[in-house]
Amino acid sequence: MVDRTLNFILEGKPFKSLSSGRTDAMVSAENAAIELFIDEPIEDLEAFLELFNNNLPQDIRALNIKEVDKTFNIINHPKVKEYIYLFTFGEKCHPFCAPIMTTILDDLDIELMKLGAKLFEGEHFIKSYCYKPTDNGIYTREILTCEVIDNNLYSANFFPNKSYLLRVKGKGFMRNQIRLMMGALIDLGKGKLTLDDIKTSLLPNSEIKMEYIAPASGLILKKIEFD
Numbered sequence: 001m002v003d004r005t006l007n008f009i010l011e012g013k014p015f016k017s018l019s020s021g022r023t024d025a026m027v028s029a030e031n032a033a034i035e036l037f038i039d040e041p042i043e044d045l046e047a048f049l050e051l052f053n054n055n056l057p058q059d060i061r062a063l064n065i066k067e068v069d070k071t072f073n074i075i076n077h078p079k080v081k082e083y084i085y086l087f088t089f090g091e092k093c094h095p096f097c098a099p100i101m102t103t104i105l106d107d108l109d110i111e112l113m114k115l116g117a118k119l120f121e122g123e124h125f126i127k128s129y130c131y132k133p134t135d136n137g138i139y140t141r142e143i144l145t146c147e148v149i150d151n152n153l154y155s156a157n158f159f160p161n162k163s164y165l166l167r168v169k170g171k172g173f174m175r176n177q178i179r180l181m182m183g184a185l186i187d188l189g190k191g192k193l194t195l196d197d198i199k200t201s202l203l204p205n206s207e208i209k210m211e212y213i214a215p216a217s218g219l220i221l222k223k224i225e226f227d
Contacts (some may be wrong), residue, residue, distance in 0.1 A: 001032060005055045006122045010050075014039060020074045021081065021224055024176070026216040028100055030084075034179045035074035042067075063111075065095040077226040079141070079175065080144065084220045085166035086154060087167075094158035101163065102218030110164060113148045116188045117166060117200050120146040120181060128210050129184070131176035144168040148185065167222075170182030176213050183212030 003017055021032035034169065042048045049065045087109065088097075089104040120126075120143050127139040149162040166182050184201070187193040203206040 001057055001060060005052065005072075009051050009055055010038070018074050019203070020079065021221050023219070023221055024216045026099075026181075027219045027221070028217075029221040031220060033074055033224050035068070035072070043110075063069055067124045072119050078171070080117065080171055080225045081221065082145075082167070082169045082223040082225075083173070083178050084153065085168075085178065085214065086151060087166070087182075087186075087214075087219065088160045088163040088165060088219050091160070093160050096156070096158045097160075100154070100220065101159070102215045104163055104186055106190050108186065109191070110148065110189065112184045112195070113189045116185050116195055117146045117148045117197065119198050119202065120168075125204045125206055126174070126177065126202065128201040128206050128208045129173040129177045129180040133174075137174070139174075141170065141172065141174075143168060143170045146181070151172065177221060178215045179216065180212075182209045182214035182218070184210050186214060187212055 002019075006015055007015065016037040018035045018037075019032065020034075021029055023029055023032075044162075045065050049062055052062050052065075083162070085102070087102040087104060087145055089108040090108065092104075093103045094100065120144040125140050127133050127137070128183065130139065133139065134204065146168050147166070149165050149167060150200060151165045153165065154163075166185065167179055169183070184193060184198060188195070188198065196209075200206065201210065
């Protein structure tokens with residue numbers, strides 16, 4: 001949709017776009033980034049941004065625009081990504097919650113999940129948390145922050161009285177990694193896994209396969225920070 005909009009407002013002039021923060025279907029992005037390559041400079045960036053937003057569909061909004069050096073590459077440039085997974089438990093929520101919040105009908109031990117989330121922080125072997133891993137992937141990755149906290153970021157009058165966030169920050173994530181991590185924490189909260197199970201799954205050359213991929217709709221790309 002972004003490329004279709006750019007093609008329209010650039011009136012068919014050649015361009016290329018690269019994105020950082022590609023997500024699965026039904027995953028939301030509060031802050032993604034796009035790099036636009038064009039042959040001619042944009043004379044008025046603010047006017048271009050307004051024109052861009054006026055023609056984007058209503059579920060996409062550009063927040064700002066700035067010129068970068070031609071050597072900048074949005075995919076390869078060092079960056080940190082922050083993801084949020086919004087969830088609640090115990091009873092079925094208002095249907096309007098469905099696009100951005102996962103509801104677990106079973107009771108969850110949130111305090112145990114908080115302990116489990118902290119186990120992911122640091123450098124670990126995380127092949128167990130990659131969807132369909134291969135034998136030649138790079139699975140030793142560093143997670144800067146991983147915590148389960150009360151939801152104080154998002155609110156609506158149809159939200160349940162209590163909801164929670166899994167907050168994860170790192171320099172890069174593999175396919176379905178955060179949803180598999182969240183799935184493991186949900187199973188931990190249900191009593192299907194133990195803290196030792198998660199510790200073992202993060203050991204070098206672990207072959208444990210985590211089966212439960214948490215629903216996509218609770219995941220939100222919160223922020224991308226470029227060095």
